[in-house]
Amino acid sequence: MTKVKICGLTRECETEYMNRWHPDFCGFIFAGNSRRYVSRERAAVLKALLSPEIRTVGVFVNARPEAAAACAGEGIIDLIQLHGQEDEGYLKALRELTDCPVIQAFSVKEAEDIRRAEESSADYILLDHGAGGTGKCFNWKLLSGLKRPYFLAGGLTPANVERAVRLYRPYAVDISSGVETDGVKDPIKIETCIRRIKDV
């Protein structure tokens, strides 16, 4: 069954929604320029409120590998998501610091981007529209023929997530803007998305 990641938690009440609807993963955004940014301390508070079986993902954009590894070492996150221009050299440096699993995000504009993602040495790949948290879809037709399991991200909503899962059977779907109303996580949209994904 396709797994679910709900990204960009910032508030205590959102941990209650997560504990009620149980996505497989929840994301914390450590990129300072995001409106969903949380500090490491804040993420630790939110993590402590989550059911222990929900795995937490720290999203980093061109951060120092030491910062991502330290966050994992403190037990705040279970996986590291790289959402910037991190390359294979960065992955190698990170691996020397931590054995925390890594999700590498790729912005998909053309077939070549899918090919680059397929070659990544990261534990998981995530395919997204662009810089992250944009609420926009990329051209899903580019997914056909992709051999490797992947997180599908970018512009997923209660209206299109079922179709995405049915058509492409990704390893996981990753949703942020699509479960928000006026920039705040919306419990009804979270419930609807998770029900629709699990029903496929």
Ligand SMILES: O=C(O)c1ccccc1NCC(=O)[C@H](O)[C@H](O)COP(=O)(O)O
């Ligand atoms: O969500 C952000 O604000 C963000 C900022 C900078 C880098 C990454 C970011 N999000 C990463 C995610 O994993 C999002 O869930 C993913 O991009 C999908 O977002 P959306 O299109 O809003 O569903």
